[in-house]
Amino acid sequence: MKKRAKLRIKSLPRFITFSLISLAVIFIFGMLSVTLVTNVVSAISTQTEKAQASAALVETAQNATADTAAIAAQADAMVAPNDEDKQTVTDDTAASDDPLECTKKRLRNNDTEGLKVVFLTFDDGPSEHTGEVLDILNTYNVKATFFTNRHDGEVAEAAYRRIVNEGHTLANHTSSHNYDLYNNPDAFYSDVQALDQYQRQITGLTETSHIFRFPGGSTNANETCVSGMVKRGWNYADWNVSSGDGGSDPPGADGVTQNIVGGCHEHDVSVVLCHAESKSGTLAALPTVIKTLQDEGYTFLPMEKDYTYPRHLEV
Numbered sequence: 001m002k003k004r005a006k007l008r009i010k011s012l013p014r015f016i017t018f019s020l021i022s023l024a025v026i027f028i029f030g031m032l033s034v035t036l037v038t039n040v041v042s043a044i045s046t047q048t049e050k051a052q053a054s055a056a057l058v059e060t061a062q063n064a065t066a067d068t069a070a071i072a073a074q075a076d077a078m079v080a081p082n083d084e085d086k087q088t089v090t091d092d093t094a095a096s097d098d099p100l101e102c103t104k105k106r107l108r109n110n111d112t113e114g115l116k117v118v119f120l121t122f123d124d125g126p127s128e129h130t131g132e133v134l135d136i137l138n139t140y141n142v143k144a145t146f147f148t149n150r151h152d153g154e155v156a157e158a159a160y161r162r163i164v165n166e167g168h169t170l171a172n173h174t175s176s177h178n179y180d181l182y183n184n185p186d187a188f189y190s191d192v193q194a195l196d197q198y199q200r201q202i203t204g205l206t207e208t209s210h211i212f213r214f215p216g217g218s219t220n221a222n223e224t225c226v227s228g229m230v231k232r233g234w235n236y237a238d239w240n241v242s243s244g245d246g247g248s249d250p251p252g253a254d255g256v257t258q259n260i261v262g263g264c265h266e267h268d269v270s271v272v273l274c275h276a277e278s279k280s281g282t283l284a285a286l287p288t289v290i291k292t293l294q295d296e297g298y299t300f301l302p303m304e305k306d307y308t309y310p311r312h313l314e315v
């Protein structure tokens, strides 16, 4: 008896240890089971809410003939909107709230149908009249593009700086405006580069716009020079509206106004050719042209490198 009692006493700690381990195992399995069940219930609940939200929105859609794809998306957002979804919605809203950014995006995508955009461009300057042009543009809060050549002297240098400092696009129209250079492409590219360096030196710009207009337009150049400029990273623009002030007998203010306003009515995106050395007719017409088109809902923009512009010669 004594021996048996001793054995029982010795076995007691083992029994307690075994019991504690068993209890711990049961507890852990129990917790895992509860977690599993909770997750399953939560998933079912989420799906149910989602289905209910979809059903409610589809019902609304039947009344309002709304887009069912949009409704399903809304249902997702209602049940479990995550940060990514919220961010997307916010971005879309911000973009659609800003008509100017929307217009720029469409110009980048060449999605221009129905746009009313005008790019005013002034070639061959700066001249002694560039300051007057800039004053008029300031009055109407309009930004334009200046395709300049190389001109030295204080007046020209001040004009280059004003163009940049007042938010217009300083673009390249070659240093010399010499049509003969089209016969020597390397000399032509050097002439473009020379103006690029000169513009940066005068204005302090680290990089110029890389927007180019061929003297006389791209049809006066040739395929070698045109494709060479594109390969060198330049975007080039011709024009689809002319003020008519480039000839030896330029029109007066009424004629210029008619040319520009009438021309802009023909296009979703108008690139208007004017000349910087002009011509009293263009200067006198500008305020009327800008005010008329602004009142009709047109937007004036300065050129940017990643928009698409009319080209007379495609290569």
Ligand SMILES: [Zn+2]
Pocket: 123, 124, 173, 177, 215, 216
């Ligand atoms: Zn020119």
